[in-house]
Amino acid sequence: MSERITVLKFGGTSVEDAAAIQRVAGIVRAQAGARVVVISALSRVTDALVKAAALAESGYQPGARAAIEPHIGRHGAVADRLLSLPGAAAARRELTAVADRLTRLLDQAAGGAGAGVRDAIVACGEDLSAPLVAAVLAASNTAAVHVDPRRCIVTDAHHGAATALQPLTGERTAAALRPLRAAGQVPVLGGFVGATASGATTTLGRGGSDVTAALVGAALDAVEIQIWTDVPGVLTADPRVVPEARTIGRLTYAEAAELAYFGAKVLHPRTIEPAVARGIPVRILDSRHPGGSSTLVGAEPEGRRGSIKAIAHKTGITVVQITAVKMLGTHGFLHALFEVFARHRAVVDVVTTSEVSVSLTLEQPDPRPELLADLERLGVVSVERDRAIVCVVGDGLHDSPGIAGRVFEAVGDINIYLISQGASRVNLTFVVEARRVAEVVRRVHAAVFEEVPVPRRPAREPA
Numbered sequence: 213m214s215e216r217i218t219v220l221k222f223g224g225t226s227v228e229d230a231a232a233i234q235r236v237a238g239i240v241r242a243q244a245g246a247r248v249v250v251i252s253a254l255s256r257v258t259d260a261l262v263k264a265a266a267l268a269e270s271g272y273q274p275g276a277r278a279a280i281e282p283h284i285g286r287h288g289a290v291a292d293r294l295l296s297l298p299g300a301a302a303a304r305r306e307l308t309a310v311a312d313r314l315t316r317l318l319d320q321a322a323g324g325a326g327a328g329v330r331d332a333i334v335a336c337g338e339d340l341s342a343p344l345v346a347a348v349l350a351a352s353n354t355a356a357v358h359v360d361p362r363r364c365i366v367t368d369a370h371h372g373a374a375t376a377l378q379p380l381t382g383e384r385t386a387a388a389l390r391p392l393r394a395a396g397q398v399p400v401l402g403g404f405v406g407a408t409a410s411g412a413t414t415t416l417g418r419g420g421s422d423v424t425a426a427l428v429g430a431a432l433d434a435v436e437i438q439i440w441t442d443v444p445g446v447l448t449a450d451p452r453v454v455p456e457a458r459t460i461g462r463l464t465y466a467e468a469a470e471l472a473y474f475g476a477k478v479l480h481p482r483t484i485e486p487a488v489a490r491g492i493p494v495r496i497l498d499s500r501h502p503g504g505s506s507t508l509v510g511a512e513p514e515g516r517r518g519s520i521k522a523i524a525h526k527t528g529i530t531v532v533q534i535t536a537v538k539m540l541g542t543h544g545f546l547h548a549l550f551e552v553f554a555r556h557r558a559v560v561d562v563v564t565t566s567e568v569s570v571s572l573t574l575e576q577p578d579p580r581p582e583l584l585a586d587l588e589r590l591g592v593v594s595v596e597r598d599r600a601i602v603c604v605v606g607d608g609l610h611d612s613p614g615i616a617g618r619v620f621e622a623v624g625d626i627n628i629y630l631i632s633q634g635a636s637r638v639n640l641t642f643v644v645e646a647r648r649v650a651e652v653v654r655r656v657h658a659a660v661f662e663e664v665p666v667p668r669r670p671a672r673e674p675a
């Protein structure tokens with residue numbers, strides 16, 4: 213019988229400092245059975261590396277070094293706090309090797325080296341964090357060994373947002389990790405990072421460590437993929453916007469995919485794909501409260517169908533409307549339209565059509581003039597910037613009358629620009645002005661999750 217493996221992925225805030233990494237060691241130790249660990253960069257490190265790469269490319273080397281120097285120091289401080297003297301010295305040697313490589317990469321970036329070098333720079337966050345966490349785990353009675361993710365995750369060459377190639381990734385991951393597991397060891401990989409078949413470093417897009425966890429889980433046919441983060445699971449809304457948001461016990465894959473896609477950053481949208489393909493449950497847990505609430509994402513819907521599970525939102529959206537009276541009723545118009553978006557690699561989220569026009573949302577604050585010029589060949593184009601998408605998610609939403617009415621009643625006097633319901637059967641999506649989106653999410657949340665009592669008028673005194 214094959215060994216039942218659990219994949220544990222820890223996000224940036226779960227490894228932000230020595231105290232957090234010590235909690236990680238406790239969580240990994242407490243997990244029974246075979247384990248594989250996936251580690252993000254320490255919090256804020258990837259942002260700093262992205263900034264450093266941009267500064268280096270613009271020729272400002274001292275600024276690039278200054279952006280990352282303090283973060284390199286944070287890793288050394290963790291080693292000193294959590295490892296023995298010789299252990300800390302060995303970890304510091306490894307950290308220095310990565311830091312030196314980073315310096316060379318920043319020099320190359322200054323010479324205009326391009327997207328490949330940028331990926332190699334940004335990957336250094338996980339190259340620093342994963343060996344360090346492996347050393348801390350090994351020092352706390354877990355037989356952990358660091359594995360370079362480039363040996364496992366084989367991707368296309370789309371730098372900055374690469375896609376893993378299958379079945380190669382599955383085969384390489386299994387080949388690299390199974391022998392370690394057989395020897396009773398716990399592999400520790402940096403997330404987010406892969407390599408092309410010819411060995412060039414790539415990254416999987418921001419938040420991509422979740423994707424690594426799912427790919428590894430699928431390759432090893434894991435029993436569960438655990439995403440450890442800084443909130444107690446998937447909540448009914450982003451807690452930064454709605455402090456009253458509460459944990460959702462269970463979600464279906466379809467619900468989780470919609471939430472992730474429409475802005476619930478707690479789970480990367482592409483995490484779901486490999487998990488669904490293998491039917492592997494994904495659990496989201498809080499590394500600060502390991503025994504507390506969590507969310508289980510799986511195939512089975514639970515609870516009352518037709519109930520609303522959560523509200524997601526994302527900003528930085530532009531609405532584009534193309535009006536083409538001449539095209540009305542002609543074949544091939546939509547094809548020509550979407551071909552333009554495909555050619556410009558522009559991601560379209562929501563589409564609505566009327567008899568003479570098509571409105572759609574783009575996930576970019578400022579569409580490129582070349583894209584708009586190509587669209588203008590098809591019709592009259594109008595552009596509305598600074599919009600946000602709100603997405604209400606719940607399995608069976610569409611079979612239950614009255615929900616849309618409740619949602620829009622709660623939105624009240626705030627203008628709604630686009631509405632889409634029906635494509636996935638689990639969401640109701642609409643577009644509002646970005647500056648009003650927090651208010652909209654709070655209003656809808658209050659109406660559907662917080663039983664806000666409707667103020668009653670006192671009974672009239674008889675005249």
Ligand code: ADP
Nearest residue numbers: 223224225441442443446447449450476477478
């Ligand atoms: P990590 O570094 O662990 O990958 P992320 O920052 O990527 O963590 O994701 C966790 C964050 O997602 C939370 O801090 C929270 O602000 C945000 N978030 C947005 N929507 C939701 C939601 N519906 N439920 C939980 N968290 C959410």
Ligand code: ASP
Nearest residue numbers: 252258404418419420421
């Ligand atoms: N470190 C990467 C990021 O910040 C990947 C991840 O944390 O998931 O986007």
Ligand code: MG
Nearest residue numbers: 223419477478
């Ligand atoms: Mg994340």
